[in-house]
Amino acid sequence: MGEPGGPVREPAPLLQGAVRLLLLACLAGLLLCLWWARRRGARRAKGPPGPAGWPLLGNVLQLGRLPHLTFCELARRYGDVFGLRLGVRAVVVLNGEAAIRRALVQRGGLFAGRPDFPSFRLVSGGRSVAFGRYTERWRAQRRVAQATLRAFSTAAGAGAPSKRLLEQHVAAEAQELIDGLVARSRGGAFADPAPLLTVANANVMCALCFGQRYGHDDAEFRALLGRNDRFGQTVAAGSLVDVLPWLQAFPNPVRRVFRDFQALNRELHDFVRAKVAQHRRTFLPGASPRHISDAILERMEHGPGAQQQGLAGDYVEGTLTDLFGAGQDTTSTALAWVLLLLLKHPALRRQLQQDLDRVVGRARLPTADDRAALPRLEAFLYETLRYSSFVPLTIPHATTADVLLDGFHIPKDTVVFVNQWSVNHDRLRWKDPHVFDPARFLDARQETLDRDLACRVLVFSLGQRRCIGDQLAKLQLFLFTAILLHQCEVEANPAEQLTMDCEHGLALKPRPYTVAVRRRGGPPQAPRGEERPAGVAGGPS
Numbered sequence: 001m002g003e004p005g006g007p008v009r010e011p012a013p014l015l016q017g018a019v020r021l022l023l024l025a026c027l028a029g030l031l032l033c034l035w036w037a038r039r040r041g042a043r044r045a046k047g048p049p050g051p052a053g054w055p056l057l058g059n060v061l062q063l064g065r066l067p068h069l070t071f072c073e074l075a076r077r078y079g080d081v082f083g084l085r086l087g088v089r090a091v092v093v094l095n096g097e098a099a100i101r102r103a104l105v106q107r108g109g110l111f112a113g114r115p116d117f118p119s120f121r122l123v124s125g126g127r128s129v130a131f132g133r134y135t136e137r138w139r140a141q142r143r144v145a146q147a148t149l150r151a152f153s154t155a156a157g158a159g160a161p162s163k164r165l166l167e168q169h170v171a172a173e174a175q176e177l178i179d180g181l182v183a184r185s186r187g188g189a190f191a192d193p194a195p196l197l198t199v200a201n202a203n204v205m206c207a208l209c210f211g212q213r214y215g216h217d218d219a220e221f222r223a224l225l226g227r228n229d230r231f232g233q234t235v236a237a238g239s240l241v242d243v244l245p246w247l248q249a250f251p252n253p254v255r256r257v258f259r260d261f262q263a264l265n266r267e268l269h270d271f272v273r274a275k276v277a278q279h280r281r282t283f284l285p286g287a288s289p290r291h292i293s294d295a296i297l298e299r300m301e302h303g304p305g306a307q308q309q310g311l312a313g314d315y316v317e318g319t320l321t322d323l324f325g326a327g328q329d330t331t332s333t334a335l336a337w338v339l340l341l342l343l344k345h346p347a348l349r350r351q352l353q354q355d356l357d358r359v360v361g362r363a364r365l366p367t368a369d370d371r372a373a374l375p376r377l378e379a380f381l382y383e384t385l386r387y388s389s390f391v392p393l394t395i396p397h398a399t400t401a402d403v404l405l406d407g408f409h410i411p412k413d414t415v416v417f418v419n420q421w422s423v424n425h426d427r428l429r430w431k432d433p434h435v436f437d438p439a440r441f442l443d444a445r446q447e448t449l450d451r452d453l454a455c456r457v458l459v460f461s462l463g464q465r466r467c468i469g470d471q472l473a474k475l476q477l478f479l480f481t482a483i484l485l486h487q488c489e490v491e492a493n494p495a496e497q498l499t500m501d502c503e504h505g506l507a508l509k510p511r512p513y514t515v516a517v518r519r520r521g522g523p524p525q526a527p528r529g530e531e532r533p534a535g536v537a538g539g540p541s
């Protein structure tokens with residue numbers, strides 16, 4: 001202390017330092033308290049509300065045959081974001097466009113994970129884009145898959161293998177499909193179109209991926225594709241194999257489904273591996289790619305930056321298994337719904353045929369360039385996707401970190417179900433959503449497609465896990481439908497009632513129905529056999 005009346009002395013430098021330290025310590029303490037308060041607040045934030053479940057089973061028994069409809073009911077009671085427990089797993093269900101956008105778009109990466117389900121690890125040799133966990137390597141793999149798919153299907157312009165390639169493949173497969181349907185309809189018979197639709201769509205993907213197609217009567221190829229139904233039943237939201245692991249311990253139907261799933265994934269992966277092995281032998285780095293398989297080999301194993309991505313080896317096979325698998329089952333199911341709705345609405349069918357005759361004429365086949373001039377057909381396809389919502393729930397997502405959504409705390413690794421059906425059947429967005437009405441997408445004169453409204457149909461999901469085949473699928477669907485309507489008359493079986501009732505899986509499939517098909521007068525023929533795009537071989541390798 002200074003003496004009274006003496007000169008005021010500066011505080012000792014030591015003291016100055018101590019005060020500074022004390023202030024710093026207080027500040028740090030304050031920041032720490034704030035951080036703790038926030039953390040505790042986040043921890044205290046409650047999880048989403050939801051129905052009470054049973055011990056061990058959780059809410060498994062409440063899901064019903066069509067879980068997306070149960071979720072719509074639960075959303076009315078608990079709100080658009082609600083929680084469930086399925087066996088050992090906590091699940092959050094997202095409903096309605098706003099909540100789904102807030103999660104998948106605004107919080108992108110936080111909702112872009114996949115659950116660590118045992119079944120997911122079996123897909124595509126454990127190197128799947130669709131079922132892979134959200135990592136840096138997964139992002140690189142998805143980028144390659146997306147860019148290659150685009151280059152071989154919908155991209156136009158220099159450097160991209162022609163957009164016409166897809167058109168040629170579809171036109172050729174559509175002709176084979178029509179031949180098959182017409183042959184099976186001879187003598188007044190009605191035939192189940194599903195197996196032919198499956199092979200036709202699989203052949204388009206097989207030609208794009210490997211430059212090869214199979215005959216409709218190839219028993220091995222048909223058997224390989226036929227097992228796809230069981231794939232969808234296992235990975236669909238609400239499937240029990242992953243949430244009730246104790247069911248693997250003793251013989252029961254769930255364990256059998258899981259073992260079938262193991263076998264069918266192995267078979268599909270082996271089929272693709274054999275094809276890739278064949279192409280590796282003749283692959284020339286830097287040469288123009290013959291098909292998607294070559295392009296992926298180039299990008300993952302040879303091109304600039306290939307080493308850094310860490311995708312050499314099994315990732316080529318994994319990616320191609322995904323593209324081949326995801327690409328054919330979904331589009332053939334979509335086409336089965338298209339045909340069913342065409343049969344149910346004969347007046348609309350005739351209008352669409354008149355449009356095609358006016359725009360395309362009878363001297364050539366419809367092409368992708370006719371799309372813009374056929375708004376009624378586009379509207380019909382969008383309404384088919386909306387009304388059937390045949391992928392009602394996306395592949396299950398998972399949170400990649402703790403996240404706060406709409407005030408609810410959702411811990412890392414929570415399983416997330418995204419209810420696309422709830423968006424497409426929302427009464428606030430769609431007038432009479434339960435009515436099939438393609439005109440909702442057209443102006444009063446039925447001449448212009450309302451593209452904004454069409455974009456609101458949610459079938460390809462949103463955000464970082466959005467389907468990478470959306471453009472290809474829409475173009476393929478347009479071309480198959482346009483060629484079928486342009487070339488054929490289709491007739492429903494009067495002995496059957498056509499319903500929207502369906503079999504549940506990742507994709508909802510229509511109940512089996514039959515159809516009679518005959519050619520319309522004097523149409524042109526699409527390329528087939530030796531006229532197919534270069535490099536497409538027939539028959540098994």
Ligand code: HEM
Nearest residue numbers: 129130326327330331334394395460461465467468469473
């Ligand atoms: C009408 C036909 C199709 C529909 C309705 C459809 C729908 C979907 C849906 C709902 C998802 C899940 C998205 C999510 O989990 O949030 C998905 C993922 C995927 N789809 Fe499609 N899809 C179709 C056609 C295709 C085609 C033709 C291909 C490829 C050739 C394809 C490749 C994929 C892939 C690779 C994924 C995984 C994306 C990821 O996890 O990042 N899809 N699709």
